[in-house]
Amino acid sequence: MSNSFRTTNSTGLINKDKKINFTFNGTIYHGYEGDTLASALIANGVHLVGRSFKYHRPRGFLGVGVEEPNAMVQLHDGNKSEPNIIATEVELVEGLKAKSQNCWPSVQFDIGEINNVLNRFFPAGFYYKTFMWPKSFWMKIYEPFIRKAAGMGKAPLLPDPDRYEHNYEHCDVLVVGSGPSGLASALAAAKNGARVILAEDKPNFGGSLLTDEVTIGNMSGKEWASDTISQLKSMPNVILKKRSQVFGYYDHNMTVMIERVSDHIENPSKYTPRQRLHYIRAGEVIVSTGSIERPISFGNNDRPGIVLASAAKEYMKVYETLVGKKPIIFTNNDTAYSTALEFIKNDIEPIIVDTRDSSNGELVKEVQQKGISIKFNSGIADTKGHLKINSAIIGKLDSSKESFISEETVECDCICMSGGWTPTVHLSSQAGNKLKFNDDIDAFVPDKKRQKETAIGAANGSFTLNQSLAEGFQVGFDLSNKFTDQNNPTNSPNSNEPSYEKHEKLWCMPLPSGKKPKRFIDFQNDVAVSDVELAIREGFRSIEHVKRYTTLGMAGDQGKTSNLNGLQYVSKIEKKIVPEVGHTTFRPPYTPVTIGAIVGREVGNHYLPTRKSPIHTWHEENNAVFVAAGLWQRPRYYPMGSEDMNSAVNREAANVRKNVGICDVTTLGKIDIKGPDAPEFLNRVYTNAWLKLPVGKARYGVMLREDGMVFDDGTTSRLSENHFHMTTTTAQAANVLSHLEYYLQVVWPDLDVNVLSTTEQWSGIAVAGPKSRDLLSKLFPDVDMSNEGLPFMGLVDSSIDGIKARIYRISFSGELAYEVNVESNYGLYTWKKIMEVGQSFDIQPYGTEALSTLRIEMGHVAGAELDGRTIPFDVGLNSMVSQKKDFIGKRSLSKDAFTESDRQTIVGLVPLDKKTKIPEGSHIIEDNSAVAPIPKLGHVSSSCWSVEYNNPFSIAIIKDGKNKIGKNLYAVSPLKDISIPVEVVSSHYVDPEGSRVRS
Amino acid sequence: MLEIKCPYCGKRSQNEFSYGGDATIKRPQLGEEISTEDWDNFVYYRDNPRGKHSELWHHVSGCRQWFKVSRDTATHEIFDTCKMNEDFNV
Numbered sequence A: 001m002s003n004s005f006r007t008t009n010s011t012g013l014i015n016k017d018k019k020i021n022f023t024f025n026g027t028i029y030h031g032y033e034g035d036t037l038a039s040a041l042i043a044n045g046v047h048l049v050g051r052s053f054k055y056h057r058p059r060g061f062l063g064v065g066v067e068e069p070n071a072m073v074q075l076h077d078g079n080k081s082e083p084n085i086i087a088t089e090v091e092l093v094e095g096l097k098a099k100s101q102n103c104w105p106s107v108q109f110d111i112g113e114i115n116n117v118l119n120r121f122f123p124a125g126f127y128y129k130t131f132m133w134p135k136s137f138w139m140k141i142y143e144p145f146i147r148k149a150a151g152m153g154k155a156p157l158l159p160d161p162d163r164y165e166h167n168y169e170h171c172d173v174l175v176v177g178s179g180p181s182g183l184a185s186a187l188a189a190a191k192n193g194a195r196v197i198l199a200e201d202k203p204n205f206g207g208s209l210l211t212d213e214v215t216i217g218n219m220s221g222k223e224w225a226s227d228t229i230s231q232l233k234s235m236p237n238v239i240l241k242k243r244s245q246v247f248g249y250y251d252h253n254m255t256v257m258i259e260r261v262s263d264h265i266e267n268p269s270k271y272t273p274r275q276r277l278h279y280i281r282a283g284e285v286i287v288s289t290g291s292i293e294r295p296i297s298f299g300n301n302d303r304p305g306i307v308l309a310s311a312a313k314e315y316m317k318v319y320e321t322l323v324g325k326k327p328i329i330f331t332n333n334d335t336a337y338s339t340a341l342e343f344i345k346n347d348i349e350p351i352i353v354d355t356r357d358s359s360n361g362e363l364v365k366e367v368q369q370k371g372i373s374i375k376f377n378s379g380i381a382d383t384k385g386h387l388k389i390n391s392a393i394i395g396k397l398d399s400s401k402e403s404f405i406s407e408e409t410v411e412c413d414c415i416c417m418s419g420g421w422t423p424t425v426h427l428s429s430q431a432g433n434k435l436k437f438n439d440d441i442d443a444f445v446p447d448k449k450r451q452k453e454t455a456i457g458a459a460n461g462s463f464t465l466n467q468s469l470a471e472g473f474q475v476g477f478d479l480s481n482k483f484t485d486q487n488n489p490t491n492s493p494n495s496n497e498p499s500y501e502k503h504e505k506l507w508c509m510p511l512p513s514g515k516k517p518k519r520f521i522d523f524q525n526d527v528a529v530s531d532v533e534l535a536i537r538e539g540f541r542s543i544e545h546v547k548r549y550t551t552l553g554m555a556g557d558q559g560k561t562s563n564l565n566g567l568q569y570v571s572k573i574e575k576k577i578v579p580e581v582g583h584t585t586f587r588p589p590y591t592p593v594t595i596g597a598i599v600g601r602e603v604g605n606h607y608l609p610t611r612k613s614p615i616h617t618w619h620e621e622n623n624a625v626f627v628a629a630g631l632w633q634r635p636r637y638y639p640m641g642s643e644d645m646n647s648a649v650n651r652e653a654a655n656v657r658k659n660v661g662i663c664d665v666t667t668l669g670k671i672d673i674k675g676p677d678a679p680e681f682l683n684r685v686y687t688n689a690w691l692k693l694p695v696g697k698a699r700y701g702v703m704l705r706e707d708g709m710v711f712d713d714g715t716t717s718r719l720s721e722n723h724f725h726m727t728t729t730t731a732q733a734a735n736v737l738s739h740l741e742y743y744l745q746v747v748w749p750d751l752d753v754n755v756l757s758t759t760e761q762w763s764g765i766a767v768a769g770p771k772s773r774d775l776l777s778k779l780f781p782d783v784d785m786s787n788e789g790l791p792f793m794g795l796v797d798s799s800i801d802g803i804k805a806r807i808y809r810i811s812f813s814g815e816l817a818y819e820v821n822v823e824s825n826y827g828l829y830t831w832k833k834i835m836e837v838g839q840s841f842d843i844q845p846y847g848t849e850a851l852s853t854l855r856i857e858m859g860h861v862a863g864a865e866l867d868g869r870t871i872p873f874d875v876g877l878n879s880m881v882s883q884k885k886d887f888i889g890k891r892s893l894s895k896d897a898f899t900e901s902d903r904q905t906i907v908g909l910v911p912l913d914k915k916t917k918i919p920e921g922s923h924i925i926e927d928n929s930a931v932a933p934i935p936k937l938g939h940v941s942s943s944c945w946s947v948e949y950n951n952p953f954s955i956a957i958i959k960d961g962k963n964k965i966g967k968n969l970y971a972v973s974p975l976k977d978i979s980i981p982v983e984v985v986s987s988h989y990v991d992p993e994g995s996r997v998r999s
Numbered sequence B: 001m002l003e004i005k006c007p008y009c010g011k012r013s014q015n016e017f018s019y020g021g022d023a024t025i026k027r028p029q030l031g032e033e034i035s036t037e038d039w040d041n042f043v044y045y046r047d048n049p050r051g052k053h054s055e056l057w058h059h060v061s062g063c064r065q066w067f068k069v070s071r072d073t074a075t076h077e078i079f080d081t082c083k084m085n086e087d088f089n090v
C-alpha cells in the first residue's frame, strides 16, 4: 500500500520526483521531498502512531501542524534520540527513524491498554486520591509503578552530539506568522522603512493562503503570498525566517524564537547548527498567529482516522495526501465545506453531517450544487474500529439538541471534524494581555495590552480575508511609523473570498442511546467530558482548579485544541457564560523546545569561562593535577612518579617546612585603590586601623558585612601616600570589588577614591620556607633581604633580568615567606627563573592541597571558616577588631547573640588514635552514647594531615570552644556512620607564637 | 529578561546588571549612637511593595556604576532610571 493515499494532482508543495526513505516502528516507507513525517505516514495509510497518555488508547493524527496533540514520536536512536516530537512538525529527511511512544510491546498491542478497560478506575484526580495513602507506599510501590506506566518518550542517556547556537536580534517590528495579515503588516512596515523580522513556523510562508481558495488583487492567495515574500526578500531592512517558532514572550518585549536550521537537511555541513535560539528584543510585536480549528466531543472521537477538517484539507492541498477515501465531514460551521469540496475535486464524495438546521453559505451551496445531500440537524454519536475508525453512528438531533432521535451506522475510514476556530492568543496572553471574550466567534481575543504587542487577523478574531489584510496593512504602517519618519503607507489590495454563515454553539454531542463512550476534550492529556463533570461534581469551581484536577490544557500542548471546548463545557454545566468562568493562563513555551537549544553552546568546556594563570603551561608540563577554584584552574598537586595524592601533598608541604616551596598565587583578587581619601576608606572597610600604615608596609585586614559576619580577608599594602594595593581571596574577588564600589558610589560618594581590579595585571608567586631568604637574595642581589632590610609585612620594588618586580614579605604558610609580583606577561619567565635558581635550595612546587595543609596546621582561617556565618570572634580574629573607630558591620558585633560568653570559637582537633582523618563537615558532640537528638556543639571546617606532627589535624568551630581545650569530644558523621574520639587543642597547632614568619 | 537603561551606557539587557535592593535605604552615619531596633531595621528589614519600587542596580558587566531604577515589581515596567546623585523624572 505504498503511497496509495496520494492524490493525483500536483498542485501542492511536495516534489514527487524526489523519493525519501524513512523508517517508522521498524517498517521502511517512502515519502517525498516536502512531506512531513505525518503526511508521509498518512500517504502510506498509517494513522496509528501512538498510545494515549493515561488510557493507552490507540491514537492517530488530529492535526497537521503545531496543534497536533496525539502524534508525538521518538526520533532517531542512540545519542541523537529525541522524545515527544510532534510528527506533523518533522520534515521528512532521508533515513529518518521514528517510533511510537507510550506503548509496550508495540503500538498495535499495548499492555497498558488495560487502563482503558479499567478506565472507570482511572477518573480525573485518580492519582491524587489513590496514591495519597498509606504514605509509606509512595516511594516503594506507587512511584515506581507510575513512572513505568506513565510518561511519554524516553530521554536519551548519551550526550547530545548536535550543535545549537544562540543569537541576539533587535528589530523595530517583529511579525509572528506569515498568513495574510502577517504578510500585509510586514510589507507595510518594511515599505515604511522599519527594520522587520518575519517569523514563520512552517517550511513555507503563506499560512492559510496556501490552502484557501481566495484572490488578492489579480492573483490567487498563494501567488500573492509568494509575490509578497519576493518583495520582502529584496529589502535590506527585512529578515525572513521560516521553520522558526516564536514560542515565548517575556518582559520588555523580549521574545524567544527557535529556528530549525538543519533538521530537514540530509547531511548538514559540520559547522551548521542543528537549531538556533534567537532572543529578539522587538520595538513592537505583531501577533499574526492565526487560529486553530476546534474539535467536537462525541463518543470515541479519538480513534485513528478522526482529524480536524482543516488538517484534512491541508494534507490534500499542500501534501497531496488523502486522510481517507470514505470521509465523513462533521461540522457546526461553514469552513469545513471547503474540505468537502477538496475531496470532491479528488473524485471522492464525502458524507456531510452538520449540527445546524441549515446554512446558506456560499460553500454549502456549492457542495449542494454538486449533488451532495447534507445531513443537517445531525451529529455523530459514536464511532467504531479498534486501531482505525471503520464506521460512525450518525444521529438525528432533537430540537433541544440534547439527545438523538434516531441513529444509523455508516461506514467510513475517516471523520473530518470542525467545531469552528479559536484565535491563537498564546503569545498575547504570555505578554500579559488581558483577554476578552468575543461572543460572535465564541472565543477569547486579545484586549488590554501590557506590552508593545498587537494582535491582527485571525489571532485577533478577524476571520475574513478582507479584514485581515486591512488590519495588517494598517497596523504594519502605524507601528512602523514609531521608528521611521517616512510616513509611507501601503494600501490594502482588493480581495475575494466566499461568504460564511455563522457557526452553531455546539461542541459536545449527546451520548448515544444506552451507551457511555468517552467523549474526549483534551486528547494529549486524556481528559474526557466525564472527567470535567466529575471535577465539578467534586466541588472544583475555579477553572484553574479544574485544569489542575483534570490536567485539561496542561503540558506541552498548552490546550491548543482543548482549552475552549473545556471552558464551554464547564460553562454549560455551571450555567454560566464563558467569560464568567474565565480562562487559564497560557505559559511559554508555546511548543516544546529541545533542551539542547536552550542550553546552546554552554556545554562542556563552554559551560563556564576557564581562567588560567600565565604560568599554566608550566604546571601542565610538570604533571600538575588541576582543581577548579571558581572559574580558575589551579594546580592541586604535582605527583612524582607513581605517587598518590596524599603522598604528593605531604611531600610538597614537608618541603616547604624544611626547604623552600613555590606556589602560583596569581588567582588572588587584586584591587588598586587610589585617592586622597583612600586611607579613610580602608579604615571604614576593614575592622582594623589603616590611617597610620607607613608607605612600603603591608597589613592584614578583615572586612565584614553590615550584619557583622566576616566577608573577606587579605593583605593590603601602601605603595605611596594615596595609593594602596588590596588583595582578596580568590573566591570573593568580584564581590569585594562590587562591595567597595557600592560604598564609594552609593553610601559615601563624598570620599575621593577610585578602585580598579588589577587581578589579571599581576602574576603572583609565593616563595615559602626556611631557605626562601637565601633564594631571594640570590635572585635579587640588590635588595637587602635581611630581617631588618625587608622585615615581615614589608615590601620592596626591584627587578629580575630587567623585569620590574615587587617583593612582599608575607606568609600564608606560616613559614618565612615572600610573594613576588610581576606583570602578568612575565609571570611564566619569572617562575621558571625562580625554579632554576631554586634548584640548589631543593625548591619544589606546591599546589592548593599543600597550601591548605600548611595554613590549617597554622590555624590560619580561609573560606571554610569564613563561610558567611562567623563573626571575627568565632574565628579567632577578635584582636583585629578596633575598639576605637567605626567600620562597616561594627554595630552588629555588639548585638546580644554576638556577645554571649559561650559563643562558638575556633579550635583544633586531633584524633585520639592519631591515625583517623576527620571528615570535613563532621558534627562535634559531647556524648557518643546519648540518644538522638544529640545536641551539636559545632562542626569540622577543615582537615589535613599535619606534616609537622605526622598525624591528622582539623579545625572546628564549636560552642564555647575556648573552654573546651584539653577535653575529649567526638567527631561524628552519621551519614558515613563514623564516630571519632578527638582531643580539643589550640587551632594554632604549629608555631603558635608565629616566630617563623618573623625570623 | 528586562531591558534596563543605564544612565551612563544606555539600554542594555538585564544579564549585564546585578540587583542591589531598595534605593531609599540610608546607612546610619559612622559613629552614630543607634538602637538595636533601628540598626536591625537598616540591616534586615525591607518593604516588599507590589507596584512602584525605587531600587539600586549595578552595571557589573558594563561601566561598573551603581544607579537607581524606578520599577513596578508586579508588571516590571521601568518608569525611569537615574544616576545616584539625580532624582527620577517620573
Ligand SMILES: [Zn+2]
Pocket (backbone or CB within 6 Å): B006, B007, B008, B009, B010, B059, B062, B063, B064, B065
Ligand atoms: Zn553602564
